[in-house]
Amino acid sequence: MQMDERKRKILRAIVQDYIATAEPIGSRTIARKFDLGVSPATIRNEMADLEDLGYIEQPHTSAGRIPSDAGYRYFVDCLMDPQVLNDEEKEIIERESTKRIQQIQEVISHTSKLLSELTNLTSIVLGPHKAKSAFGKMHFLPYQPGQVIMVIVKENGVVENHIVDVGENITAEELQKVAGVFNQKMRGYSLDHVKRSLLHEIYSELSRQRHLIDNTLDMLSTILDDSEEEDRVYLGGTLNILNQPEFKDLSKVKTLFKVFEENEPLKKLLHPNQEGLNVTIGGENTLKEFQDCSVISANYKVNGITIGAVGVLGPTRMDYAKAIAIVDFMTRSLTEVLTRRRR
Amino acid sequence: MQMDERKRKILRAIVQDYIATAEPIGSRTIARKFDLGVSPATIRNEMADLEDLGYIEQPHTSAGRIPSDAGYRYFVDCLMDPQVLNDEEKEIIERESTKRIQQIQEVISHTSKLLSELTNLTSIVLGPHKAKSAFGKMHFLPYQPGQVIMVIVKENGVVENHIVDVGENITAEELQKVAGVFNQKMRGYSLDHVKRSLLHEIYSELSRQRHLIDNTLDMLSTILDDSEEEDRVYLGGTLNILNQPEFKDLSKVKTLFKVFEENEPLKKLLHPNQEGLNVTIGGENTLKEFQDCSVISANYKVNGITIGAVGVLGPTRMDYAKAIAIVDFMTRSLTEVLTRRRR
DNA sequence: GTTAGCACTCTCCTTCAATGAGTGCTAACA
DNA sequence: TGTTAGCACTCATTGAAGGAGAGTGCTAAC
Structure with missing residues (x-):
């Protein structure tokens, strides 16, 4: 059995009406509402075919028909008039x-x-x-003793701020250096990539300033954990x-x-x-x-x-x-x- | 009619049971579940009194009683055993x-x-x-041509960042000056207060740098509008x-x-x-x-x-x-x- | 003052029949 | 051969009726 033009018209009518009313629709109603030029009996025959084809179904014997998933699918793929916004x-x-x-x-x-x-x-x-967005630039701002604000600008334009503990004796210059290393090594790379490939490089770079490494570890994990986040x-x-x-x-x-x-x-x-x-x-x-x-x-x-x-x-x-x-x-x-x- | 100890016990029983079961409770059930030492009939009499006092009510004649708002109030104020967390x-x-x-x-x-x-x-x-929280400090960070990141630290520890348009030809030094003025004038004052009392002062301070004022206007309104926000x-x-x-x-x-x-x-x-x-x-x-x-x-x-x-x-x-x-x-x-x- | 007994009320649940929408089938029709 | 009218049939829904159960208030006895 094949779909023909009349079957398509009837299926479209069923889907449209059901979308509008949420009520199962019967042959008589279709004949009345949609001007198909045929009687309810004819529509009934076609509906029986459409049900065989799997496009519509009956909630129970004495109810009208409603579209099945396949019916909606056919409607979306073949029957629907594409709409433009008003x-x-x-x-x-x-x-x-x-x-x-x-x-x-x-x-x-x-x-x-x-x-x-x-x-x-x-x-x-x-x-x-998050994890796929590329790191752009990092800045540090003072917050309160032992903590600084780390501002991170992603390349997609997102700006985030985190508060990180740094210990009381780290200096502004040292922070500058840390930011410098991060900015130089990570710019343009996704956080995913940093985690997979760049960690070692950053550590070895920072290890020249031995006493910095503990703090920066914290910072990095702050950034990367955040990227893990949903x-x-x-x-x-x-x-x-x-x-x-x-x-x-x-x-x-x-x-x-x-x-x-x-x-x-x-x-x-x-x-x-x-x-x-x-x-x-x-x-x-x-x-x-x-x-x-x-x-x-x-x-x-x-x-x-x-x-x-x-x-x-x-x-x-x-x-x-x-x-x-x-x-x-x-x-x-x-x-x-x-x-x-x-x- | 006064509340006496027995009435209190019965009211407490009704409230507790209704809290637990969400079902109206009758005299017989109270007698069975709670060991008050009196018969359902006695409880019925007391319940009639409690209803007259407005502490309980009947959804309909043949249902049990449920606490009224006044009943809950009495329970909370006088009957409830204060609980400590486990x-x-x-x-x-x-x-x-x-x-x-x-x-x-x-x-x-x-x-x-x-x-x-x-x-x-x-x-x-x-x-x-927001509006009541005191302004702490402001920083500027580069973002992209014509825009900067404005980071605001409130005295309660909240850190916010905003992106503001500044035009392409403003310099870092000029931004420093702007931040300086804001920080000096607004620190410790609530944004409410800034809006009500300090606006004039800030403008006159900034008007010495005439060409800055347009940009700072924007920034101020960014901050203050944000404080207006819910x-x-x-x-x-x-x-x-x-x-x-x-x-x-x-x-x-x-x-x-x-x-x-x-x-x-x-x-x-x-x-x-x-x-x-x-x-x-x-x-x-x-x-x-x-x-x-x-x-x-x-x-x-x-x-x-x-x-x-x-x-x-x-x-x-x-x-x-x-x-x-x-x-x-x-x-x-x-x-x-x-x-x-x-x- | 307390309690047992009892008639009464009202909701809830089940049952049952009537209603009505819709179908599938058959036979007649173009 | 496709279309249509007619009809018996199915099944969800609705509403009415009646019984069960829970609970009450009142009365009289303890």
Whole structure:
């Protein structure tokens, strides 16, 4: 059995209606709502075929049909009219992107908020990859006796500050020397690379100033441990899923929210290593908690290098056309903003 | 009608049992579970009195009694056995407080997490008050052409960095001068005070270097706008409330979580301006969303000055003795840690 | 003052039947 | 041969009815 034009029309009608109403749809309703020029009986026959093909299913005998994961997949791949954002939405995103923003983290968190507001879904944004981001420059500033502020500027523009213990008798000049060594040896290298290859070199360089080495050990581990830390995941609009009828069951909400508290599974959802825009539908998700959810995700870049990912998460019954359009536009905008920042 | 010893015993029994089971409790059950030496009938008579006094109420005629807000209040004020933490709990908190912590923000967020874990309630922690925190010192570091990193050290130990536009032709010496003026004029004063009283003085000082003033204006507004920003509120264990039977209704959860997304109402809950430990029960909360919740809150200090507040939020049916003990111990520990950091 | 006994109330649970939406099948039709 | 009308059938949902159970307040006896 093959898909023909009429089957496609009917499948599209089912998916669109189910996305809009969240109610199973029957043959009579399709005939009434969508002008296909055939009677409910004919539609019934076609629906039986579509069910055989695995594109739709029946919650129970006397209910209408709903799309299966495969049905959504077919819809996304073949049936969907690609959508472009309306001017209002574009303007909102663009207004946001022209704001004077100080730090990359702020850009990311705004993005997350905006995504969830525009889609009415839950947004997941993966911040810049710490261990992979290149070390830029290091500075020391006085803090209080025995401690200094270590300011680290990454090449992607992120600025971090750490407070480190140095002991009371280290001098400003000595700190200068330490910073000099770090800056000279590590500039442009990712922290991953430092840890794997450069540690020895830095030590041997510093060991000429024997009494410095204990302190610098601490500093290095501060920097590197920090890079070990989870890359931050920004969530937005988690409450939006409470509006979806598929989550009127509290226990579902609970398991989902529990996963939201952990970073690792969320990262996985975004396929941060896959290029381009990805649509993952229902059971295609590897995590069982998300098997009735779909995820639209895409990467953002700085200077052509992928540094993070954004996505939206919602029930499989989501408005794919709109969500895809928004995620797509958003990653482009984000890539542009971040690249612009670096001049 | 007066409270006598037996009435107190019965009220205590009702509150304790209801806290443990979340089920209305009847006279027969009280007689069975608690060894009061009287029959259910006697207890019934006393319960009728307690209801007249407003300490307990009946959800409906044929159900047992549950404590009213006034009942909880009486329990907390007069009946409760004050609890001390067990060694395990103490150890957990103390282990946390001896960790090497870099920044005050981390201490606060750990506190929030710990509070919610120990109490199984939702924790709310109000970070250090920005506008009221005193300016300490300012430094400039190079960033990229036309922008510099402005590092600000508050007197409470908080370190912030901002990126500011300065135009391409400002020199390092000029920045030094600007920092000098800021440091000299603002040190030790709260940003509130700077905004109210010192702005003029700083401008007139800087106007000697005419061409600097535009840039410094920007910097000042960066600092001061930031102080306008919401003081951050840290929430922990929001999912814990989903385990409470009183929140099995999704719409309740939704309204509550909606409030969680805003800072202002949460701050109000903590009574950050009230000294000592506060217990706010049910209807005593001014926000209608929280009228079936109770809040235990207390202030923490640095060097004797209140700079923030912590609290736990749960259903009125919470384990007050335990929650109070934990919040109390936690604020003391936090105060101690933060004071120690400053040496 | 305390207690046993009892009628009464009200929620909760189960059962049962009616309703209605939707289907698949068959036979008639173009 | 594809389309349609008609019809019997299925099954979730709704609401009513009735019984069980928990708990109360009142009365009378101790």
